[in-house]
Amino acid sequence: MSYALPPAGLPSQSDKLTGTSIFTEAYAFMPAGVMRDIVTSFIPHWQGSRAWIIARPLSGFAETFSQYIMEVAPGGGSDQPESNPEAEAVLFVVEGQVELRNSAGKHTLDEGGYAYLPAGEGWTLHNRTDKKATFHWVRKRYEPADGIAAPEAFVTSDAAVAPIAMPDTNGAWATTRFVEPTDLRHDMHVNIVTFQPGGLIPFEETHVMEHGLYVIEGTAEYLLNRDWVSVGPGDFMWLRAFCPQACRATGDGPFRYLLYKDVNRHAKLPW
Numbered sequence: 326m327s328y329a330l331p332p333a334g335l336p337s338q339s340d341k342l343t344g345t346s347i348f349t350e351a352y353a354f355m356p357a358g359v360m361r362d363i364v365t366s367f368i369p370h371w372q373g374s375r376a377w378i379i380a381r382p383l384s385g386f387a388e389t390f391s392q393y394i395m396e397v398a399p400g401g402g403s404d405q406p407e408s409n410p411e412a413e414a415v416l417f418v419v420e421g422q423v424e425l426r427n428s429a430g431k432h433t434l435d436e437g438g439y440a441y442l443p444a445g446e447g448w449t450l451h452n453r454t455d456k457k458a459t460f461h462w463v464r465k466r467y468e469p470a471d472g473i474a475a476p477e478a479f480v481t482s483d484a485a486v487a488p489i490a491m492p493d494t495n496g497a498w499a500t501t502r503f504v505e506p507t508d509l510r511h512d513m514h515v516n517i518v519t520f521q522p523g524g525l526i527p528f529e530e531t532h533v534m535e536h537g538l539y540v541i542e543g544t545a546e547y548l549l550n551r552d553w554v555s556v557g558p559g560d561f562m563w564l565r566a567f568c569p570q571a572c573r574a575t576g577d578g579p580f581r582y583l584l585y586k587d588v589n590r591h592a593k594l595p596w
């Protein structure tokens with residue numbers, strides 16, 4: 326499996342714009358071409374590391390998650406990666422190898438490696454190799470549910486989990502589910518969605534859940550609200566609640582993306 330990366334660097338002065346970004350009230354589209362050195366951030370208590378912050382709540386508490394692409398140089402990492410004890414995390418490695426330590430011990434995550442870290446979990450992450458490592462870090466303030474225990478940490482990988490075909494699609498559309506949909510301890514899902522060539526979301530999905538979609542492989546036409554956008558490896562889409570969405574895979578190979586979704590909790594009331 327292959328996983329797209331930010332191009333970093335800067336386009337040459339003779340290049341025209343490398344991709345068209347879109348920002349609307351319903352969604353944002355950030356093509357891979359805009360993920361360059363000068364738009365990275367440094368994060369407190371991380372050494373030899375930088376982040377593309379590709380999603381964050383914009384309007385108070387109306388949105389639920391943030392997402393970073395973290396690049397960690399050889400020898401870099403953090404003994405204090407998360408300062409918010411209410412923040413749960415999913416890590417998904419797209420390049421190289423990282424060493425994760427948590428209450429269960431030491432884990433080596435290679436490309437396609439996946440970790441769920443519940444709120445309050447102590448963890449550290451380091452790149453002990455001589456090549457850079459890159460991973461996605463999805464953060465959400467965990468919302469406990471009365472009488473339901475908090476989830477436990479786990480480590481797995483893209484290759485270890487079999488994708489499940491969506492009903493009536495002959496496998497043209499499948500989801501790699503890292504958490505059972507009926508496991509109500511979890512209030513977010515970070516899954517991988519795969520379309521075979523020509524596969525479709527054949528209706529305008531419109532729902533209260535938000536999304537972050539990072540294209541890890543392949544190409545498609547993606548419907549975002551009223552706009553059909555051509556998407557490819559390394560592109561990111563941020564969808565607010567109720568943003569209509571559909572897609573049509575356009576390439577010769579699979580079209581795959583990492584998908585964040587908030588799930589399994591009451592809709593918030595203003596009182």
Ligand SMILES: NC(=O)N[C@H](N)C(=O)O
Pocket residue numbers: 518530536570584586
């Ligand atoms: N855009 C998407 O892939 N949406 C998913 N079908 C979902 O909401 O689960």
